[in-house]
Amino acid sequence: MDPHRHQVEIRGYDGVEQGQELKAEIFAAGELVDVTSTSKGKGFQGLIKRHKFSRGPESHGSMNVRQPGAIGATDAARVFKGVRMSGQMGNVRVTARAYKIVRVDPDRNLLLLKGGVPGAKGALVLVRQSTKPVKVAKGPAGKPNTRKV
Numbered sequence: 314m315d316p317h318r319h320q321v322e323i324r325g326y327d328g329v330e331q332g333q334e335l336k337a338e339i340f341a342a343g344e345l346v347d348v349t350s351t352s353k354g355k356g357f358q359g360l361i362k363r364h365k366f367s368r369g370p371e372s373h374g375s376m377n378v379r380q381p382g383a384i385g386a387t388d389a390a391r392v393f394k395g396v397r398m399s400g401q402m403g404n405v406r407v408t409a410r411a412y413k414i415v416r417v418d419p420d421r422n423l424l425l426l427k428g429g430v431p432g433a434k435g436a437l438v439l440v441r442q443s444t445k446p447v448k449v450a451k452g453p454a455g456k457p458n459t460r461k462v
Contacts, residue, residue: 319437338419345411345443346424350432354404364397407431411447 315332323329340346360366360381369377385392409431416425424440432438 321437321439323439323441336419337417337422337424340414340417340424340440342414342416344414345447346414346426347408347410347441347443348412348426348430349406349408349439349441350430350436352403352405352407352431353433355402357400358402359399360397363399363402366397410445411443 329335355362359379361368361379366381368379369375369382371378381398384396384398409428412430413427414424415427417423418425430438
């Protein structure tokens, strides 16, 4: 196998051989794909940015402007697992599902997708055929809505 900058193991595709270079031509316009990449890292963030907590009042001597408040009851005498707290935000593997391919440019080996692709500029992106069907949200009276969920 010739050395490349990135080599990725892809499972579940028939007709793909080891060491084969995959081009944009294998996809068609209008097809639904899943896009996987590492999201942009935001560093150590507080509760307001990381979990969308509301902040406290800023007036009348309040000292708890950007603090979470209580994190547990008195009689439990401990903090339960899963309590949302400050910590590392971003820099995790993210899969965006059911993106529609708008156009394929085989000359420049490009796919044009509808929607925001996860990851920073220049990041490695894995594009696969979409595995899950798109759910159609039910509108009033149980009629299908045109929005995607």
